[in-house]
Amino acid sequence: MGLISVYRLRLQRKRLLLRAFRRRRQLSQIANRMVGLRAQPILLFSAMRNERVRLPFFLDYYRKLGVDHFLIVDNGSDDGTREYLAEQKDVSLWTTGAGYKQSRFGMDWLMHLLRRHGTGNWCLTVDVDEFLVYPFCETRPLRALTDWLDSAGSRAFAAMLLDMYPKGAMHEQPYREGQNPFEIAQYFDSGNYTIKRNWPYLNLWIQGGPRARVFFADAPKKAPAMNKIPLVKWDPGYAYVSSTHMMLPRGLNLTYESGGGEKPSGCLLHAKFLDTFAAKAEEELRRGQHYAESHEYRAYREGIARERDLWCNWSEKYINWRQLEILGLMSKGNWA
Amino acid sequence: MTVGVVMLCHASLHRAAQVARHWAQAGCPVVIHLDRRVAEADRANFAAALADLPDVRFSRRIACEWGTFSLVQATIEAATRMLQDFPQAGHVYLASGSCLPIRPVAELEAHLAAHPHTDFIESVTTADVGWTVGGLNKERFTLRFPFSWKKQRQFFDRYVRLQRRLGFQRRIPEGIVPHLGSQWWCLTRPTLQAILHHPDRARHDRYFRRVWIPDESYFQTIVRQLSTRVESRSLTLSKFDFQGRPYVFYDDHMHLLRRTEAFVARKIWPQADQLYDTYLAPATETASRPEPNPGKIDRLFAKAVERRTRGRPGLYMQSRFPSKARGANRAAAPYGVFEGLDDLFSDFHPWLARVAEARVHGHLFAPDRAQFSGGEPVFKGGLSDSASLRDYNPRSFLTSLIWNTRGERQCFQFGPGDVQDIAPFLAGDPNASIAIVSGAFAIPLWRSGRSVPEIRAEAARLQKIEADFIALLQGPETKARTRVWTLADFVEDPVEHLHQIVDDLNPRAPHRMTELPRMVDLSGFGGFLQELRNQGMQPVLMGEFPAVIEMDRIGRGMVRPQLAR
Numbered sequence: 001m002g003l004i005s006v007y008r009l010r011l012q013r014k015r016l017l018l019r020a021f022r023r024r025r026q027l028s029q030i031a032n033r034m035v036g037l038r039a040q041p042i043l044l045f046s047a048m049r050n051e052r053v054r055l056p057f058f059l060d061y062y063r064k065l066g067v068d069h070f071l072i073v074d075n076g077s078d079d080g081t082r083e084y085l086a087e088q089k090d091v092s093l094w095t096t097g098a099g100y101k102q103s104r105f106g107m108d109w110l111m112h113l114l115r116r117h118g119t120g121n122w123c124l125t126v127d128v129d130e131f132l133v134y135p136f137c138e139t140r141p142l143r144a145l146t147d148w149l150d151s152a153g154s155r156a157f158a159a160m161l162l163d164m165y166p167k168g169a170m171h172e173q174p175y176r177e178g179q180n181p182f183e184i185a186q187y188f189d190s191g192n193y194t195i196k197r198n199w200p201y202l203n204l205w206i207q208g209g210p211r212a213r214v215f216f217a218d219a220p221k222k223a224p225a226m227n228k229i230p231l232v233k234w235d236p237g238y239a240y241v242s243s244t245h246m247m248l249p250r251g252l253n254l255t256y257e258s259g260g261g262e263k264p265s266g267c268l269l270h271a272k273f274l275d276t277f278a279a280k281a282e283e284e285l286r287r288g289q290h291y292a293e294s295h296e297y298r299a300y301r302e303g304i305a306r307e308r309d310l311w312c313n314w315s316e317k318y319i320n321w322r323q324l325e326i327l328g329l330m331s332k333g334n335w336a
Numbered sequence: 337m338t339v340g341v342v343m344l345c346h347a348s349l350h351r352a353a354q355v356a357r358h359w360a361q362a363g364c365p366v367v368i369h370l371d372r373r374v375a376e377a378d379r380a381n382f383a384a385a386l387a388d389l390p391d392v393r394f395s396r397r398i399a400c401e402w403g404t405f406s407l408v409q410a411t412i413e414a415a416t417r418m419l420q421d422f423p424q425a426g427h428v429y430l431a432s433g434s435c436l437p438i439r440p441v442a443e444l445e446a447h448l449a450a451h452p453h454t455d456f457i458e459s460v461t462t463a464d465v466g467w468t469v470g471g472l473n474k475e476r477f478t479l480r481f482p483f484s485w486k487k488q489r490q491f492f493d494r495y496v497r498l499q500r501r502l503g504f505q506r507r508i509p510e511g512i513v514p515h516l517g518s519q520w521w522c523l524t525r526p527t528l529q530a531i532l533h534h535p536d537r538a539r540h541d542r543y544f545r546r547v548w549i550p551d552e553s554y555f556q557t558i559v560r561q562l563s564t565r566v567e568s569r570s571l572t573l574s575k576f577d578f579q580g581r582p583y584v585f586y587d588d589h590m591h592l593l594r595r596t597e598a599f600v601a602r603k604i605w606p607q608a609d610q611l612y613d614t615y616l617a618p619a620t621e622t623a624s625r626p627e628p629n630p631g632k633i634d635r636l637f638a639k640a641v642e643r644r645t646r647g648r649p650g651l652y653m654q655s656r657f658p659s660k661a662r663g664a665n666r667a668a669a670p671y672g673v674f675e676g677l678d679d680l681f682s683d684f685h686p687w688l689a690r691v692a693e694a695r696v697h698g699h700l701f702a703p704d705r706a707q708f709s710g711g712e713p714v715f716k717g718g719l720s721d722s723a724s725l726r727d728y729n730p731r732s733f734l735t736s737l738i739w740n741t742r743g744e745r746q747c748f749q750f751g752p753g754d755v756q757d758i759a760p761f762l763a764g765d766p767n768a769s770i771a772i773v774s775g776a777f778a779i780p781l782w783r784s785g786r787s788v789p790e791i792r793a794e795a796a797r798l799q800k801i802e803a804d805f806i807a808l809l810q811g812p813e814t815k816a817r818t819r820v821w822t823l824a825d826f827v828e829d830p831v832e833h834l835h836q837i838v839d840d841l842n843p844r845a846p847h848r849m850t851e852l853p854r855m856v857d858l859s860g861f862g863g864f865l866q867e868l869r870n871q872g873m874q875p876v877l878m879g880e881f882p883a884v885i886e887m888d889r890i891g892r893g894m895v896r897p898q899l900a901r
Contacts, residue, residue, distance in 0.1 A: 139588035144605055151581060160654040191717025191740035194729035195652050204657055208732075213720045220728035227654060256655045260662040262647040265655035312714045328651045328739060334577050334644030336636050 340425030822879025
């Protein structure tokens with residue numbers, strides 16, 4: 001790793017920060033309820049569009065884990081998402097009509113908010129269909145984890161995306177508002193992930209799971225990345241490079257142990273594959289606002305058209321975090 | 337007589353106040369040392385919260401920094417105050433603000449009353465200490481530490497290294513035999529008095545001011561000169577991880593804490609409401625305490641350290657991805673790889689499954705698809721039989737397969753016709769045992785019935801690939817257990833070789849094999865090889881295969897095959 005490439009990463013980071021700073025003008029604030037928060041609150045950042053039906057469970061889930069405040073960017077919803085969020089006492093809301101893709105899939109907006117409001121605090125950046133599971137999450141709130149990470153001198157916590165899916169076709173079991181999506185999407189793939197080191201950034205590039213198995217068997221390289229670093233003690237110089245998959249400065253990506261041991265890690269249960277998915281895929285395809293020329297969504301549409309069931313004989317039924325840790329998808333590390 | 341409690345506090349003061357109240361209400365006098373760096377407003381709140389308790393006093397405040405003499409100084413201040421103000425304190429217990437009494441105070445008092453002249457302080461000579469982190473134990477007493485470990489870590493480390501290289505030694509004062517131990521002790525009044533009024537106290541203090549982490553050695557060392565009876569264990573449960581940070585207890589440790597023999601636990605997460613509520617509740621019933629089993633808690637923490645330092649071998653995941661030197665080339669469990677045997681024996685696959693008690697796959701790395709056992713399109717863990725997914729990252733494919741099936745031995749066929757990208761991993765994996773009958777790839781070619789000129793190029797290609805693989809296995813990097821026979825050697829004594837294969841796979845197999853797989857009829861194969869030679873190819877991997885072979889003997893099973901010229 002030469003000095004030049006190190007410097008190039010620095011330039012990239014500066015560029016991302018500047019970009020986020022410029023895009024701040026696209027955001028208009030609807031509600032700011034940040035006053036009177038406790039010292040060192042745990043903050044959740046998210047950008048969304050038309051997710052009204054998912055919101056009640058999402059907010060509740062993270063409230064129970066101990067998130068103190070939600071900072072949300074609404075990207076031109078027309079299904080009541082904005083109105084619902086504006087009523088919540090622990091949500092600060094911004095809205096924008098600008099393009100999702102042009103804002104690096106919302107990351108520019110979120111990075112501006114992270115820098116502005118997240119600095120010095122533990123910040124969780126997730127999508128509305130991602131649910132964090134970490135060691136002992138049933139008995140220890142998020143603050144126990146962040147206190148422990150603080151004492152260990154860690155700045156970031158990795159949680160791999162774990163695609164959850166139902167048995168049978170996605171449209172068979174409709175999702176009701178407020179329902180735990182994992183009552184429907186109960187299954188996951190436990191052991192078909194591929195891992196590579198992604199050199200200049202030092203992170204692990206993880207692919208696989210049911211999406212690779214069913215939709216990307218012919219083009220595995222294009223399968224979506226599953227590695228994520230959603231929980232970070234934010235510093236104004238930090239930047240997310242591609243969604244929350246990797247960060248700069250690149251030292252933040254070293255959330256894994258290369259000397260043989262295991263660092264603590266969690267999972268982001270991904271409730272994407274519900275009956276809402278087909279409509280979402282159609283919409284995203286029409287808007288052309290997603291990754292890689294929406295290759296992913298095109299693959300899904302073909303998959304859905306063929307009525308492909310993600311479930312297979314070896315699908316694992318989700319029980320709890322201990323199961324994920326035994327299966328080797330996440331680890332307690334030395335947190336006991 | 338009662339026990340006086342000295343508390344060193346610096347954070348989570350609302351919890352410290354709760355604990356101090358608990359001690360005081362049980363009749364124990366309390367002296368609190370509050371770090372001088374605590375803000376005035378917090379101090380005022382803290383003092384106000386305890387204002388109604390006459391037996392809770394505050395000692396002179398010192399600014400404390402971890403690892404320095406300030407902590408000892410703070411302890412001395414508070415202990416002096418304790419001895420002065422509370423003549424009823426027969427023992428003095430040193431605790432911190434994040435300690436929690438986990439057994440009724442009455443039990444502690446009863447225990448101390450039963451041992452009136454015993455000092456409970458862990459005190460171990462430096463030679464016998466196993467728990468210090470960073471290799472500093474004896475050197476804590478003989479080097480100098482002018483730099484802050486927290487703020488000037490680089491200077492700290494470099495200066496230690498420099499002193500080691502120069503062979504620098506501080507002289508240990510006469511009469512001092514360095515001992516180390518847990519910071520949290522419980523001393524008798526006379527012993528503590530003797531330490532505080534030691535004629536050499538000024539000299540001791542001067543020396544220990546320059547010792548590293550003196551709070552783990554000051555009292556532990558001097559007590560050895562003065563005490564009549566030292567019981568070298570701490571009454572406080574306090575565990576440290578491999579980096580020297582104390583473990584924190586949460587609500588879900590309740591059942592473990594109930595089984596320790598210790599009276600106080602450290603440290604407790606300030607928001608562990610359930611622990612605080614339970615243990616600070618007024619003692620109602622003393623019964624129903626489970627048998628003490630401190631080993632259980634030791635095991636928990638030992639396992640945590642092992643997971644962090646060693647991890648689960650053969651697991652590759654988001655937070656464990658070892659470098660090459662630390663186990664990157666290793667599957668989770670032993671597995672068998674067989675090359676050429678399924679060409680030589682028509683029913684090798686089902687036969688192996690029977691005799692080896694293993695899951696036997698076909699050619700996992702076949703060009704068209706992964707041939708999982710039973711022909712399944714998806715295997716355990718959700719592994720797909722798609723060749724493109726597999727070839728995208730063959731290592732992940734194989735290590736996942738072995739990890740997913742831990743507890744069941746895996747075997748698969750391999751051959752020169754398969755995708756070879758996995759070969760370096762197989763060769764370097766100590767868990768692989770590889771058996772090769774070289775040259776057997778020619779048997780299916782011969783039996784295909786195609787004409788020799790047609791086959792020749794293909795045979796040469798396969799021979800090259802197999803030769804490369806064998807050369808790789810004979811290289812210096814190889815850690816796999818390998819057995820390579822030429823086809824000629826193998827058919828000379830197939831029974832013995834099959835025995836070896838089964839023994840390698842399953843060394844403790846209780847019974848010898850009672851059946852043999854069926855060998856392909858090789859009469860005429862020698863002629864085929866000669867024909868290949870005539871066409872200009874040089875078949876070498878088969879060994880010296882005889883021109884004529886008597887198959888009926890081999891076919892009959894256990895009989896040694898007779899080879900004729």
